[in-house]
Amino acid sequence: MPTTFLNIAGAVGLLLAAQNAVAAAPAASPAQPKILVVVSSESRDEGKTRAGFEMSEFSQAWAIFRDNGYAVDVASPAGGRVEADRYNPKEPFNARVLADPDAVGKLAATLPTAKVRPGDYSAIYIVGGKGAMFDLPVDPALKSITASVYERGGVVSAVCHGPAAFVDVRLSNGDLLVKGKRLTGLTNEEETVLGKKWIKEFRFLLEDAMRERGARWEEAPLMMPKLVVDGRLVTGQNLFSTPAVAEAVVHALGREPVARQPWRDEASMRLVQTLLDGKHDEAHAALAEEPERYHVKLIGMLGYYQLKAVQTDAEVRNALAIMELARPYMTDPQLGVGIAEARWRLGERDEARRLIAGVLQAHPELAEAKMLQTRMDD
Numbered sequence: 351m352p353t354t355f356l357n358i359a360g361a362v363g364l365l366l367a368a369q370n371a372v373a374a375a376p377a378a379s380p381a382q383p384k385i386l387v388v389v390s391s392e393s394r395d396e397g398k399t400r401a402g403f404e405m406s407e408f409s410q411a412w413a414i415f416r417d418n419g420y421a422v423d424v425a426s427p428a429g430g431r432v433e434a435d436r437y438n439p440k441e442p443f444n445a446r447v448l449a450d451p452d453a454v455g456k457l458a459a460t461l462p463t464a465k466v467r468p469g470d471y472s473a474i475y476i477v478g479g480k481g482a483m484f485d486l487p488v489d490p491a492l493k494s495i496t497a498s499v500y501e502r503g504g505v506v507s508a509v510c511h512g513p514a515a516f517v518d519v520r521l522s523n524g525d526l527l528v529k530g531k532r533l534t535g536l537t538n539e540e541e542t543v544l545g546k547k548w549i550k551e552f553r554f555l556l557e558d559a560m561r562e563r564g565a566r567w568e569e570a571p572l573m574m575p576k577l578v579v580d581g582r583l584v585t586g587q588n589l590f591s592t593p594a595v596a597e598a599v600v601h602a603l604g605r606e607p608v609a610r611q612p613w614r615d616e617a618s619m620r621l622v623q624t625l626l627d628g629k630h631d632e633a634h635a636a637l638a639e640e641p642e643r644y645h646v647k648l649i650g651m652l653g654y655y656q657l658k659a660v661q662t663d664a665e666v667r668n669a670l671a672i673m674e675l676a677r678p679y680m681t682d683p684q685l686g687v688g689i690a691e692a693r694w695r696l697g698e699r700d701e702a703r704r705l706i707a708g709v710l711q712a713h714p715e716l717a718e719a720k721m722l723q724t725r726m727d728d
């Protein structure tokens with residue numbers, strides 16, 4: 351992974367700078383319906399020596415659930431204090447959680463899943479992060495909770511790696527929960543492009559496991575948000591799907607989610623979708639008018655990594671269009687390398703050589719640029 355993109359690619363592990371803080375939620379009352387949020391117990395050293403859960407997937411859902419009138423309990427397989435993987439505490443949604451004594455207290459003393467009473471909850475929401483691949487699928491208590499909530503008419507939901515908790519959940523009739531269900535989660539493509547550090551330690555890849563169990567797998571292109579709702583089963587493809595999953599849970603529980611200002615990464619993904627829908631001028635004009643509303647580095651990273659995964663010329667053109675959207679506002683040389691590579695793959699050889707020469711003139715030691723130039727010279 352290019353070093354100058356390391357912290358941005360961590361945006362697959364954390365959402366960067368959001369635009370608007372969410373208003374503080376009212377205190378919970380005993381009469382409020384409850385949602386159980388489940389996180390992995392695995393993380394050590396902020397995810398360096400053992401991956402855990404993604405704070406952004408927790409904090410955005412917490413904000414949405416609380417603002418829509420739900421009480422929230424937090425559980426983990428081991429119980430007690432849990433540690434998120436490295437994240438940006440200045441994100442408005444993360445800052446809100448850190449300033450909320452209820453949230454902080456519940457993360458410091460999570461309920462052991464073995465002591466959870468499923469009948470207390472209208473819904474369960476499983477937070478992702480690579481730690482979810484280790485302890486959640488093998489936790490018998492969590493399997494029982496999930497089946498019980500679902501069979502009592504509750505909503506079962508998860509995002510990113512979180513659906514790993516569902517792979518072996520069986521209902522009282524012996525059927526797998528996911529068999530025949532439409533769902534999504536972190537894809538094989540996203541795992542191999544962006545999650546190489548831990549993948550060798552996983553017992554399975556999420557997409558493979560779901561397909562093997564008869565789930566009807568759905569996915570969006572690499573890193574794009576994707577929400578799938580199949581009755582009372584709600585899943586999201588990646589961390590950028592978190593707000594949609596949380597609001598879908600609220601909707602499935604019979605409430606219309608309260609209006610809110612989209613966080614900056616949400617706005618950025620919507621802008622990219624506008625571009626991919628063929629409204630190039632509209633997307634460029636919107637970014638030029640309010641660049642501070644969007645996360646330009648995320649947009650550039652999205653195009654760069656999509657280029658690594660795509661095969662067809664049409665897909666290459668889409669990745670190039672995304673990178674070109676960010677280009678006027680982003681000076682990272684890796685973006686220039688990505689644009690040059692896309693031009694080369696599309697047969698625009700002279701332009702590609704010109705672009706890579708410019709990158710190397712400014713950054714003569716950049717390994718990615720030298721490698722691409724060598725490929726061009728072969």
